[in-house]
Amino acid sequence: MIMTAVVYLPNLPVALARRAEPALADQPLVVLGRRAGQPVVVAADAPGVARGLTLRRARLSCPPAAIRHDEPERVAAAVALLRATLATLAPRTWLLASPPDVAVAADIGRLSPAQTHAEGERIRDMIFQTLGVVPVLALAAHPAIGHIAARTAAVGAVVVVPPGREAAWLAPWPADLLPLDQALIERLHRFGLRTIGAVAALPLDALEAQFGAAGRMLYQLAGGLDLPPLPAESRETRVTVGWRFSSSVIDRSVLDAALRRIAGRLAQRLQAGGQAARGLTLTVTSDTGAPRRAQRALVGPTSDAARIAAILIALLDSLLAEGAIDRLLVDAAPAQVYAEQGELFPAPASCAAHLQETLTRLAPRHAGQLRRIRLVAPDARCLEQRIAWEPWEAS
Numbered sequence: 001m002i003m004t005a006v007v008y009l010p011n012l013p014v015a016l017a018r019r020a021e022p023a024l025a026d027q028p029l030v031v032l033g034r035r036a037g038q039p040v041v042v043a044a045d046a047p048g049v050a051r052g053l054t055l056r057r058a059r060l061s062c063p064p065a066a067i068r069h070d071e072p073e074r075v076a077a078a079v080a081l082l083r084a085t086l087a088t089l090a091p092r093t094w095l096l097a098s099p100p101d102v103a104v105a106a107d108i109g110r111l112s113p114a115q116t117h118a119e120g121e122r123i124r125d126m127i128f129q130t131l132g133v134v135p136v137l138a139l140a141a142h143p144a145i146g147h148i149a150a151r152t153a154a155v156g157a158v159v160v161v162p163p164g165r166e167a168a169w170l171a172p173w174p175a176d177l178l179p180l181d182q183a184l185i186e187r188l189h190r191f192g193l194r195t196i197g198a199v200a201a202l203p204l205d206a207l208e209a210q211f212g213a214a215g216r217m218l219y220q221l222a223g224g225l226d227l228p229p230l231p232a233e234s235r236e237t238r239v240t241v242g243w244r245f246s247s248s249v250i251d252r253s254v255l256d257a258a259l260r261r262i263a264g265r266l267a268q269r270l271q272a273g274g275q276a277a278r279g280l281t282l283t284v285t286s287d288t289g290a291p292r293r294a295q296r297a298l299v300g301p302t303s304d305a306a307r308i309a310a311i312l313i314a315l316l317d318s319l320l321a322e323g324a325i326d327r328l329l330v331d332a333a334p335a336q337v338y339a340e341q342g343e344l345f346p347a348p349a350s351c352a353a354h355l356q357e358t359l360t361r362l363a364p365r366h367a368g369q370l371r372r373i374r375l376v377a378p379d380a381r382c383l384e385q386r387i388a389w390e391p392w393e394a395s
Helices: 012-020 054-062 072-086 113-131 145-152 166-170 183-188 194-202 204-211 213-223 252-272 306-317 349-361
Strands: 002-009 029-035 038-045 064-071 092-096 103-111 136-140 158-160 239-249 277-287 294-301 325-336 371-375 386-389
Touching: 002 072, 002 113, 012 029, 012 038, 012 072, 029 054, 054 294, 064 092, 072 092, 072 103, 072 113, 072 252, 092 145, 103 145, 113 136, 113 158, 136 145, 145 158, 145 166, 158 349, 166 194, 166 213, 194 213, 204 213, 204 239, 239 277, 252 277, 252 306, 252 325, 277 306, 294 306
Parallel strands: 029 064, 136 158
Antiparallel strands: 002 103, 002 136, 029 038, 092 103, 239 325, 277 294, 277 325, 371 386
16 A cells, blocks of 8 residues: 655744754743734744734733744745655655644655554654654555644654554544534534544435535545545745844845845755746835835746845845834745756757757856756665756856
């Protein structure tokens, strides 16, 4: 049976804050973000503190809790690193849940029952060594079942749902674990259906009569039956890089230097993903007033750090106003870089010369984007693991 590994990182912003500050390991922790300009709890590991609470209510609920501010760019980078790590094991990954509770699934191929738990422990340890955060690892025949299983376990656990026994494994768990909206969960509770097994015991026609189209999904989820494959994911995930100053800054040379550092980091992340920015948004936060934002769509996508820095510095000109700046945030809309085979190989006789000419012409526009394949592991289990992409440099 082909198995899917689901890596679950509950409260990832809290875990990353504790990784950065080991002294917080045994202390209640609240991570704040902003909603409608007001600080609210986006993740917490503190008694009585729920997500969405204001800062004042969080302090009243748990006075000894440490307060830290959310860093979306750090969280996004951790998710990207997690997916890149899993991509070394599997040809395809899916993002099942976004922060603060992150779940990523990977198809890890056929495993015997004796191999499954040991493989789960190996993947868990590999994720910990890479991220410095201990995940929950669940293995099942379908990502949806694995995601439910991961949410039932403690951090560091490896959970295996045996193929063919999904319904029996799921039966005792609360129906709240099913990936349903809150209104549907409340309807199940009103009917007295509080466990997944109670839902699975009902016939399909009864569920469809009461819940409409959602009834078939309920029947499939609760029984682990013929779950549909996950759709292909869009590669249009935005790339965000930020810079927080230790104190407010008004010196333009300092601001420009920070933008150049941001551009360098952004270029590295784009190039690592085989992408180029087709649009840039710069947001500045000052000590007076609301955040200000400027954006620009690019005529030609780029991953060149110098070009990105020049655009960001120009955008900053339109955002400078009274008051010092506390933080810079750059958001890039990426695009994949492709080359048409017809352009690269128009005719066998002139193939080599035309290829070199075309690559030389594309190199300045897409710095670091051009790559070639090299055979690295001829005996690897998956075809995708037998090759590696390496940068092509203009001669």
